[in-house]
Amino acid sequence: MKTIGIVTSGGDAPGMNAAIRAITRIAQSKDMNVIGFEKGWEGVLTNKHRHLTTRSVGGIIQLGGTILHTSRSLDFKKNECLEQAADNLNTLGVEGLVVIGGDGSFRAAMDLSKISKALMVGIPATIDNDVYGTDETIGFDTAVNTAVAEIDKIRDTAISHERIFIVEVMGRTRGFLAITVGISVGAEVILVPEDKCKMDHVVSIVKENARKGKRAGIIVAAEGCGNINDIAREIEEKTGSEVRLSILGYAQRGGSPTARSRLLASLFAEKAVDLLCQGKGNMVAVFQNGIVTAAELEKVSCGTKSLDFNLMKLAETLAT
Amino acid sequence: MKTIGIVTSGGDAPGMNAAIRAITRIAQSKDMNVIGFEKGWEGVLTNKHRHLTTRSVGGIIQLGGTILHTSRSLDFKKNECLEQAADNLNTLGVEGLVVIGGDGSFRAAMDLSKISKALMVGIPATIDNDVYGTDETIGFDTAVNTAVAEIDKIRDTAISHERIFIVEVMGRTRGFLAITVGISVGAEVILVPEDKCKMDHVVSIVKENARKGKRAGIIVAAEGCGNINDIAREIEEKTGSEVRLSILGYAQRGGSPTARSRLLASLFAEKAVDLLCQGKGNMVAVFQNGIVTAAELEKVSCGTKSLDFNLMKLAETLAT
């Protein structure tokens, strides 16, 4: 394989740059050319790209975001778009394309793979950790730590004012971020969409804590649970306790990646280039049972990862 | 003076604990007893207190929040409350009371001073820096750095997605936090209540930047500017650019204090105890022209600090 391409697509995640750096350097050590497409699939479609070299990816391992920029290209799945993209890859001589992103990006890669000669290999990167087939995605550990650091600060205020705070974390439709953050901050309650965010349960815990004299508290809620204002008001009404609200927001998506996000990015990159060198397309580099391995792109992009409910039980015991 | 009291009142601010530690240790080095009231004025009113010693305030200099807890006691100004509070101070033998908080706390101290024999001395502590007569308050520097660290992360995402973000920072009715944060993050636009948040100006800058090809941008808005959702929607409508929203929230009030917040707390504490030892009541330890000095409690609690508009002009030049 002489030339490979890289595209970062969907929401950005800390560690994408570490992946771009590692792919480029590993590929160049095997005498391959590396082309980086700009702004996600849009760059593949409009042929906006630049050549990446061992030197040009220096000094980026510690940077959040993606130097290639990204976008959510909703139109990409149209047939004429896919054909244009396949043509561009072909003209540039791109024989393998590494797609760094989440399941939406992988589904687009699946579609493109049907009409393009280039092999597609995915690298899971999203702070939401909602990609099937991998225990962890690039950026997840960073987002967790960012949220934990913020909530550690909020707890200062919660305790000083003896108040209950409900804090919304990201995670799209899933609760992976919320459960990991919630246990790490010692949240009194964790609300995830997978558990229907049972309000009665929440209300009973808040009341029970108040009865025990524990008036400060942190409730961590996944954004997928619904309107956080409504949830806060409902808790207030049903418990009589004042509830303050904080939405952590986009800072969770940025920042310098943690060591783990950087390391995972480097290991995924190694596997991705390895897969391309072996001529294996439509695969994804994944992290399973403590090691980096490969899974089928189709399964990864269509499967639904399950939440560990034992963690929810543990969280409840720890919050007593 | 044999016995002094400490009360932390109003919103908590990082560095309050550093102040409690310093007051206690300085007072004990002068053989005074120190009483800490719990939950702000509520503790003075209900006589909830504990004795503070050099040892019991160990290991707190780096902690956010306030170990004495705080509250906003709206009822405190009623005559019967003030009399109860004065009685409690008298019974405990409290001859001097150090009030750590913002202008609301200082006005309550003013009221109490009229019927209590105890001398009142204020220490300005609020992340909003909106206290007249002092160039800086305890906690301000910490909140600024917390907000800056968050926005540095948001900028990663703003650049990766080439989007405009509007970020709301705290500051109550004033723009001190917004202007300092805005310059420090290199915000494209800073909105403060003192400048009427001129939307036409904002719109022209966003349009001009788009014309120059600068599609990512950070707008820092003080919470005092009004509903941030409305502002975001208005900018979107008038510029045609998508605007994402982030409200930094309560994390700005917590966290380990910066060196500056700890140092300022220690210096204010030294001045406050000094004032009490000299028998000077109804004063506030303030920071003016680079040094710690004393100002009259009445002036401090009633005055209105002006915003430095030269900073606004500088910010605009720097954002080009």
Place this chain on the structure above:
Amino acid sequence: MKTIGIVTSGGDAPGMNAAIRAITRIAQSKDMNVIGFEKGWEGVLTNKHRHLTTRSVGGIIQLGGTILHTSRSLDFKKNECLEQAADNLNTLGVEGLVVIGGDGSFRAAMDLSKISKALMVGIPATIDNDVYGTDETIGFDTAVNTAVAEIDKIRDTAISHERIFIVEVMGRTRGFLAITVGISVGAEVILVPEDKCKMDHVVSIVKENARKGKRAGIIVAAEGCGNINDIAREIEEKTGSEVRLSILGYAQRGGSPTARSRLLASLFAEKAVDLLCQGKGNMVAVFQNGIVTAAELEKVSCGTKSLDFNLMKLAETLAT
């Protein structure tokens, strides 16, 4: 089982407090009493302890160090000491003892188990990650991130001055910390004791980089590689390049634990209490292939974990 004890022993590691909290709360949810011994094995020996409750372990999940304090009790292995310790456990009614520490602590537990009726269960906690049978120890992830954050800062100066820096990280006799930190910071060279710290190789890389015009660089060296001053001087002499030295030191052992260290501590605690409830002694809660499971105390305390040399190769490719 009615009463269990907790001891933190050896070097402290961030997350030990999260483990103490989790053990206590899980045990109390099963109606067990929890006794915390002070200052490591010294407290078991001298019977210095306190009762831990769900409430008394509140607010510690985010704190570095160990609230129980720790020590390296070299005398503990003497027979009379072990007998005194066994007596104390017996008198207190301690039926199970959770030992939080590294392999030295586990060997002491092995010795004690031979004469004590109490069941011994270990929880691996050391920033060095040098415990056999577990892929990760409590505190390792935190220490890695602390070191990475420091070296990211040192790189600013390295680049600004176009200088080579050699940075010593901890790890005792092993290179686990160095290799993980080294890859995460994108170090030009990583020196670990397992690879004999081959100086000729280092020298050739530094010379080659200088030839390519890459004059700034970071060399990460494990403390187990020997005297860092000597290494730095040797590199200087053999390459002619000036080499600056930084020893990261004890900060790597402290600080608020990362989310991962807190979560691992909570999961290890759950497993440890579970083992005791099942009457299984002389076991260690370990992390293998992505899940928490149990291993035999004897094997864990005597085995030698191997370093992943594939990581060393990857690091070299990435540093080009």
Place this chain on the structure above:
Amino acid sequence: MKTIGIVTSGGDAPGMNAAIRAITRIAQSKDMNVIGFEKGWEGVLTNKHRHLTTRSVGGIIQLGGTILHTSRSLDFKKNECLEQAADNLNTLGVEGLVVIGGDGSFRAAMDLSKISKALMVGIPATIDNDVYGTDETIGFDTAVNTAVAEIDKIRDTAISHERIFIVEVMGRTRGFLAITVGISVGAEVILVPEDKCKMDHVVSIVKENARKGKRAGIIVAAEGCGNINDIAREIEEKTGSEVRLSILGYAQRGGSPTARSRLLASLFAEKAVDLLCQGKGNMVAVFQNGIVTAAELEKVSCGTKSLDFNLMKLAETLAT
């Protein structure tokens, strides 16, 4: 004035990039060209430079180090060097040169000003804060906070092991960094060169603390106090207490600048460009009594700033 130059010289300091950005943008807003010299005075001497524009200095406000790189050019003061430098400035049409650095850099600027037509204006930037005539230098606040964060972590270990740690901070020959850091971390003892690092005093405090049962402690020592190993050994011998050692090192010079370092850099830049526009050379932008003003380059480069001994007394009271 049509063209100005910028040079960063001596040790790098966080905020230098914020200054480069601000100078460039302010100058360009006045239609001036801006030339950045590479690697400190070496770039002026060898005519290595690049043109800086409003766009090219984007995205650097938050970066540590200096994008222009720096060096300590010992040869620069030779006459032939100065003449070459003056020639280069003249040929490039540089009418004003902004020198960002410490007193060594300012003395070189003084020398150069004697034979060059270009006006010289200084901006104080050094983490050591040892520049006469200004209460603060760019980078000082960042270095203080970096050191404080490290020592907060070391304190975890100090308390867990009940040990005394001596921590060396930077500061060259002076104690500004040590005293500010020391008060902020609540150090038991602070050693500064200005106070002859009185060992007898240290020994008596350590002994007294041990007597009171306070066995953990932090001693902050300025690097200017002499060999830290010797100091540690001497304390051990005279007190019988074990003393651990940590040298914070180069991380203090790097890292993302704090808000204060960025703001100060921006304000100094504004003043520096203003001075050049007014045709005032041989001046330095300084921070005095809470405001940015100008001082004479000659006085600033030759004067010796005094340490505030009241702070030392306060530190001692607070450490009880």
